[in-house]
Amino acid sequence: MTLSVPALRARSARPRRRRPLGLALAAAFLLAVAVAGAAAPLLAPHSPDTTDLLGSLAPPGTAGHLLGTDSSGRDVLSRLLYGARLSLLAPLGVVALSTLLGTAIGLLAARCGGWADAALSRAMDVVFAFPSLLLAMLAVAVFGPGLAAPVCALAVGYTPFVGRVVRSMALQEGARPYLEAYRVMGFGEPWVTLRHLLPNVAPVLAAQSALSFGYALVDLASLSYLGLGVRPPAADWGQMIAEAQGAILQGAPWSALVPGAAVLLTVGCVNAVGGHIGAAIGRTRKEGP
Amino acid sequence: MARPLPAALAAVLLGTTALAGCTGGGTAAGGASAPAVTTSVPAPTAQVGTVTWNSALGEPASLDPALSSIESASTVVANMCEGLFTFGPGYKSEPALATSVDHPDPLTYVFHLRKGATFWDGKPVTPEDVVYSVRRVLNPALGSSWVGWAAHMKSIEPTGADRVTLKLKQPDVLVPSFFALPSFHVVEKAFAEKAGKAFGTAKGGVMCTGPYKFGAWTQGQNITLTRNDAWWNTAVKPKVKDLKFTFIADPAAQTAALASGDVDGQFNVPRPAHKQLSGKGHLLYGQSLAPTFLSVLNQKGALGDPAARQALQALIDYKGITGSVYQGTAQPLRALVPPAAWGYAGDVYKTAYDALPEPVQDLGKARKLVAGSPRAKQKIVLAYSRAIDEESRIAASIADTAKQAGMNVELKPLTGEQFGAMFASPAARAGVDLFLSTGYLDFPEPLEYYQYFTTGSFYNFAGYSDKEYDAAVASALGTAGPAARARLIVKAQGIMTRDLPTIPIATQYVNVYYGARLTGLVPRQDYLYTPWATTLGGK
Numbered sequence: 001m002t003l004s005v006p007a008l009r010a011r012s013a014r015p016r017r018r019r020p021l022g023l024a025l026a027a028a029f030l031l032a033v034a035v036a037g038a039a040a041p042l043l044a045p046h047s048p049d050t051t052d053l054l055g056s057l058a059p060p061g062t063a064g065h066l067l068g069t070d071s072s073g074r075d076v077l078s079r080l081l082y083g084a085r086l087s088l089l090a091p092l093g094v095v096a097l098s099t100l101l102g103t104a105i106g107l108l109a110a111r112c113g114g115w116a117d118a119a120l121s122r123a124m125d126v127v128f129a130f131p132s133l134l135l136a137m138l139a140v141a142v143f144g145p146g147l148a149a150p151v152c153a154l155a156v157g158y159t160p161f162v163g164r165v166v167r168s169m170a171l172q173e174g175a176r177p178y179l180e181a182y183r184v185m186g187f188g189e190p191w192v193t194l195r196h197l198l199p200n201v202a203p204v205l206a207a208q209s210a211l212s213f214g215y216a217l218v219d220l221a222s223l224s225y226l227g228l229g230v231r232p233p234a235a236d237w238g239q240m241i242a243e244a245q246g247a248i249l250q251g252a253p254w255s256a257l258v259p260g261a262a263v264l265l266t267v268g269c270v271n272a273v274g275g276h277i278g279a280a281i282g283r284t285r286k287e288g289p
Numbered sequence: 290m291a292r293p294l295p296a297a298l299a300a301v302l303l304g305t306t307a308l309a310g311c312t313g314g315g316t317a318a319g320g321a322s323a324p325a326v327t328t329s330v331p332a333p334t335a336q337v338g339t340v341t342w343n344s345a346l347g348e349p350a351s352l353d354p355a356l357s358s359i360e361s362a363s364t365v366v367a368n369m370c371e372g373l374f375t376f377g378p379g380y381k382s383e384p385a386l387a388t389s390v391d392h393p394d395p396l397t398y399v400f401h402l403r404k405g406a407t408f409w410d411g412k413p414v415t416p417e418d419v420v421y422s423v424r425r426v427l428n429p430a431l432g433s434s435w436v437g438w439a440a441h442m443k444s445i446e447p448t449g450a451d452r453v454t455l456k457l458k459q460p461d462v463l464v465p466s467f468f469a470l471p472s473f474h475v476v477e478k479a480f481a482e483k484a485g486k487a488f489g490t491a492k493g494g495v496m497c498t499g500p501y502k503f504g505a506w507t508q509g510q511n512i513t514l515t516r517n518d519a520w521w522n523t524a525v526k527p528k529v530k531d532l533k534f535t536f537i538a539d540p541a542a543q544t545a546a547l548a549s550g551d552v553d554g555q556f557n558v559p560r561p562a563h564k565q566l567s568g569k570g571h572l573l574y575g576q577s578l579a580p581t582f583l584s585v586l587n588q589k590g591a592l593g594d595p596a597a598r599q600a601l602q603a604l605i606d607y608k609g610i611t612g613s614v615y616q617g618t619a620q621p622l623r624a625l626v627p628p629a630a631w632g633y634a635g636d637v638y639k640t641a642y643d644a645l646p647e648p649v650q651d652l653g654k655a656r657k658l659v660a661g662s663p664r665a666k667q668k669i670v671l672a673y674s675r676a677i678d679e680e681s682r683i684a685a686s687i688a689d690t691a692k693q694a695g696m697n698v699e700l701k702p703l704t705g706e707q708f709g710a711m712f713a714s715p716a717a718r719a720g721v722d723l724f725l726s727t728g729y730l731d732f733p734e735p736l737e738y739y740q741y742f743t744t745g746s747f748y749n750f751a752g753y754s755d756k757e758y759d760a761a762v763a764s765a766l767g768t769a770g771p772a773a774r775a776r777l778i779v780k781a782q783g784i785m786t787r788d789l790p791t792i793p794i795a796t797q798y799v800n801v802y803y804g805a806r807l808t809g810l811v812p813r814q815d816y817l818y819t820p821w822a823t824t825l826g827g828k
Contacts, residue, residue, distance in 0.1 A: 051689040053609025053682070071561075071678075072685045073613070145702075227675050232700045233685045246561035246678045249544055 023276050026269035033266055037084030044078035048235040057252040070240070070255040071247045074233075080258055083235040087263070090147050091216035095209045097155030102162025103198070103205065109163070110170030111193055121167070124160035132157030133219050140228040147230055150223050158212050165208050169201045203281045210274025214267045221263050237263050324618055326798065327573040333809040333826020339531040340807065340825060343543060343555040348536035352503065352512070353489025354474035355426045355433040363471075363817040364556060365512060365534055370497035372473040373400055373419070376815045380632060380733050382465070386414055386475050386498060387453075390468070395460040395769070396443070400468075402451040406521040408477045409502045416447030421478040423455075426471070437747075438467040460767045462774060463740070466732040470818055500527050500820045511535050514822075528809070528826025540678065547802055554803030554825075556816060560616050560679060563800075570804040575812030576629040577799040579729040580622055580738075581680070583671075583687075583792040585751045587722040590667055597665035597696070598789040600658035601723075603651045604690040611795050614679050614686075619797035621648040624782050625738060627796035629814075632733025634775035641779035645786055648793070655694035668697045672711065673725040675702035680725055683794065687725075698723075718750060727797070729814060736765050736774070739781050742790055753790035 036043060045064065052073030060068040060076075067076040109120040132154050139153035140146075173179065174197065182192045223229040224238030232239065237259040244256035342364075349362035357366040373387035386406055391399040406414045423445050426433045441461040448454040457464065467473060476488075480496035487493025491506035498521065501514035514532040535552060537543050540559035546552040547566055558566060566572050583601065585592045592598055607621040620627075623645040631638040659665045669691070673684045684700050691698040701721060703711065710717035711724060718724075730737050741748035743759045758781050765777035785791070801812040809824045 049685075049689050049692070051606075051609075051686045053606050053613040053686055056609075056613050072682045073609070074685075227702060227704075232675075232681065232702060233688055243681070245541060246559070249541060249559070249561035250564060 020276075023272055026272040029265060029269045030273065033084055033262075034088060036081050037088055040078075040081040040085060044075070044081045046075040046078045048074065048079045048082040049233045050074060057247055057250060057255070059252070060254050067258050068252075068254045070244060071250075071252075072243075076240075076255050076258050079235040079240055080237070080262060083237045083240060083259065084262070086147065086230055086234065087217065087221065087237040088266075090151055090220050091213050093151045094154045094158060094216035094220070095213050097152065098158035098162050098212060099205060099209050101155065101159040102164075103166050103201075105159065105163040106166025106168075107170055107193055107198070110167045110174060111189065111197075117167075120163070124163050127156060128160040130157060132215075133222060136219065136223055137226075137228060140223070145228055145231055147220075150220060150229065154216055154219055158216065161212065162205065162208055165204060166201055169204055170197060173197050173200050203277070207274055207278035207281055210270055210277055214270040214274065217263065217267055217270070324574050324798070326576055327811055328575075330571070330573070330811055331808050331828070333528045333807070333824075333828065335528065335827030337529045337807070337825075337827045339533055340529045340553045340822070341533045341535060341551070342822075343535045343537050343546065343552045345538070345543060345555055345557040345559075347538040348509065349512075351489040352495050352506070354471040354476065354495070354497070355422075355431055355435060356489060357471050358434040360557075360817060361536075365514070366471070366474075366495075367816065367818050368501040368514060368532065368820045368822045369495060369499045369503060370471070370474040370476065371499045371820075372469050372471070372475065372818075373402075374468040374473075376469050376732070376819050378813075380815060382469060385469070386419070387468070390465075396457045398455040398457075398465070399448070400453045400455070402453065403521060404451060406498055407519065408480070408496050408498050409517055409519075410477070410480070410496060411519070412477060412479075414475060414498060415478075416449070416451065416453045418478045419453045419473075419475050420445055420447050421481070422475045423473060425476070425481065435467075435470065435472040438464055438470075438472050460769070462766060462769055463734060463737060466734055466737075470731055500525070500823050501532055504531070509536075525823050527820075527823040529822055532822050538676075547804075550804055553807060554801065554810075556799070556801050556812075558800055558802045560614075560618070563616060563618075566802050570802060571807070572800065572802045573810075573812045574618055574798040574800050575814070577729065577797060577814045578627060578630045578731075578733060579727055579799070579814065580625055580627050580796050581619075581683070581725075581727040581794045582622070582625055583794065584724040584726065585722070585753075585790050585792075586718050586724050588751050588753070590722050591664050591669050591696070592722055594662050594664040595789070596658045596662035597669075598792065600655040600662075600665055600694055600696065601687075601691070602648070602789060602792045603658065604655040604687070604694045604696075605648070605792070605794060606650050606686050606690060607648045607795065608650065609686060610683055614682050615795065615797050618800065619795040621795050622793035623648055624786055625791050625793045626730065626735040626782070629796065630730045630733045630735055630738075631775075633771040637772055637775035638735070638779060641782060645783075650690070652690060652694055655690075655696075659695040665696055668699055669722045670699050670701050670720060671723045671725060672701040672703055672721040674705070674708040676705055676708070677727075680727070684725055712748075724750075729817075731818070732815075735778050735782070736762065739778060739785065740766065742785060749790075751790055753788070755784055755788060758784040758788075 055069055056071050056073040058065050058069040062068060065075050070076055105120050109117040135157045136150040136153040139149040143149035179192055179197060182196060220229060221238030224236045225242040227242065229238060230236045240259035241256050247255045344361045344364055346361040349365060352362060352366055354366050354370040357363045371385045373385060374382045375385040377383040386403055387400040388403050389401045402414060402416060425431060426435050427439055441457045441459045443456040443458045445453065445455045475498060477496040481488045484493040489495055491508050494503045500517050500520045502517045504513035504515040506512045512534040516527050516530050537546055543555060543559060544562035544565060547555060548569055558572065563572060585598060611619045611621055623642055628642060671684055671687060673680045675681055688698045688700050707717060740762050742753055743762050744754040761777050761781040765774050768774040768777060799812050799814050801810060803810060806827055807825055808828050809826050810821060
């Protein structure tokens with residue numbers, strides 16, 4: 001029996017998975033938001049803080065105001081673009097800090113074991129018991145409004161999520177023979193952990209971080225909505241929604257809908273990308289190297 | 290994570306705003322024409338069982354008249370407790386628990402109490418009750434803010450079966466106006482002493498003489514008052530049997546409750562809701578004694594330089610504030626005290642007021658002033674209540690135009706508690722240079738406000754001091770003749786307008802909304818101290 005070349009290729013090659021269109025769109029949207037935020041001074045038609053009280057609540061499409069104006073007459077598009085900076089950077093800060101802390105704690109717990117593992121795991125359980133948003137509100141109450149306190153507090157709140165994943169992954173990886181081989185070769189424990197174990201944990205961390213980013217964005221927008229985030233007149237999506245409440249009563253919902261849609265789409269896209277990363281990792285681990 | 294998806298949370302947020310948007314009244318506009326001021330409405334003809342009224346500023350902490358200095362309490366207490374006199378239309382003093390007062394010399398007032406007036410429990414009002422009530426307000430342990438009138442008081446004593454005598458140390462023309470305010474509200478001595486610290490609370494209740502009796506107070510939900518059919522004032526027949534006060538503080542929820550009819554009425558309807566509510570029931574406007582203004586709190590910083598204060602005054606967008614923020618329900622102010630508060634000698638006040646410069650935005654002038662003043666470029670922290678949408682917008686506008694003029698104004702939004710603390714605690718005012726707020730005069734006497742800015746006054750937070758100003762105010766306090774007093778007051782007003790320890794912005798109308806089935810209530814600032822519910826009833 002002979003097999004044709006194409007048949008051989010089909011048998012030997014792994015099934016190819018096409019990247020879904022939705023994922024590509026989500027990634028493109030996130031990229032566009034990031035670029036728009038970074039280039040806000042170039043793209044925004046007006047200063048985000050310039051008020052024009054007599055020109056307030058102009059509907060979308062008004063000359064010079066593509067997305068209309070808010071109740072203080074500020075250009076909604078300009079505030080949306082500038083708002084992307086804080087609205088994306090702050091959750092990025094939460095993710096970076098929580099990933100750093102969670103990875104360190106998770107690796108320490110897994111590699112040290114014994115009483116250190118028990119102590120760190122219980123500490124993570126304690127933090128886990130506090131809702132992150134409540135922790136952030138407490139931080140604002142103690143240190144005052146602004147982004148620094150809630151970012152740090154949310155980072156602490158998110159640390160156990162990362163720590164648990166890293167600990168679990170590190171325990172699994174630690175049982176594999178390649179790590180023992182490095183030790184036999186005389187490499188030190190810190191070097192083995194950071195150089196060889198951590199890279200194998202990193203993909204899962206990336207998926208976890210993407211999900212955390214979405215949660216952090218919503219949490220920070222909620223804090224700004226409650227007046228506990230950035231101080232006016234700084235543009236921030238959550239604050240834009242809060243400031244638009246009166247406009248909604250006046251039949252001018254766009255100044256709330258625009259930033260609301262920005263939050264929804266950004267979080268949805270982050271989730272889509274994060275979910276894809278997680279699924280890809282799952283498949284890779286199932287199929288083996 | 291065992292949490293709802295963030296995208297779902299964001300969707301709920303977006304969905305809420307979208308649904309709320311559907312309730313609006315169409316495309317909004319930036320400016321608005323001035324609404325008509327209502328001075329009379331048809332009298333009620335029908336009895337009403339229960340009227341549900343919302344307190345826009347939430348639940349009061351106490352119904353003790355001595356502690357009713359904030360609107361949430363005053364709106365309720367005004368229907369239950371009475372003073373020796375009351376305000377009629379136009380703030381004319383009318384008899385209440387006293388039928389008359391003799392003023393034999395500038396330092397003595399002799400009150401003749403009404404015979405037959407009783408508390409809700411049927412016990413008669415005695416001179417001892419009156420004296421106890423007035424002295425109670427003066428007790429520092431109670432912490433009443435109605436103590437201010439008594440700076441020149443010498444004594445108050447029962448001097449007969451239906452007579453009380455008040456003596457002053459020096460003449461004070463403001464004192465008689467307080468006879469109609471909670472400073473002279475009468476509570477039952479025996480009841481208050483028995484209730485102790487519980488007096489005025491949900492548990493302890495109050496015992497007064499007014500047209501509505503304290504019924505029940507379910508904390509967090511409502512306060513119910515019931516008509517006092519044994520009220521001494523038989524000339525007035527209240528048409529509403531029960532008054533139920535709710536405490537909805539969120540503007541969107543207030544609007545929904547008023548529009549649906551769940552709540553019958555409310556004072557201080559949020560402006561964004563006016564358009565939506567005006568077609569449903571009666572949304573009425575009245576002249577108010579309320580100025581919105583900036584107070585300089587720190588004279589050591591940028592605002593210690595008069596040029597910086599003048600620049601601030603020049604950069605305010607008066608047209609935008611009155612036309613857009615207040616939607617035509619306000620007028621720009623040339624002086625701190627609004628024209629509606631000229632209770633006498635109107636021609637004297639008007640001549641002086643008209644001579645003051647018209648408040649107009651002049652960014653060019655502001656830039657010049659800032660350019661010539663190095664101090665004006667220093668950081669200015671502007672505090673305001675973030676719960677008041679209008680003032681948040683005014684603050685944002687000031688910060689923006691200040692930036693355009695070369696000044697550096699940093700905004701500090703305050704919570705309700707922080708805002709309240711600004712008036713009571715120097716620590717709360719620390720680090721704040723400028724304070725945006727809306728106050729109101731208790732009666733149409735400009736001196737009531739201008740006296741607060743004399744040297745050493747409790748409310749003179751910035752420590753403003755001008756000997757000429759102090760002398761003019763002191764003389765006015767001892768001048769009984771209206772025209773002469775007005776001339777002294779406008780002199781003080783001129784000094785204040787020159788020095789700008791406060792920067793007046795606008796005076797807004799008082800407003801009230803009530804459902805289509807009701808009538809009778811004319812919006813007046815004195816609703817805080819007069820039994821306004823007695824005018825309300827069915828059509």
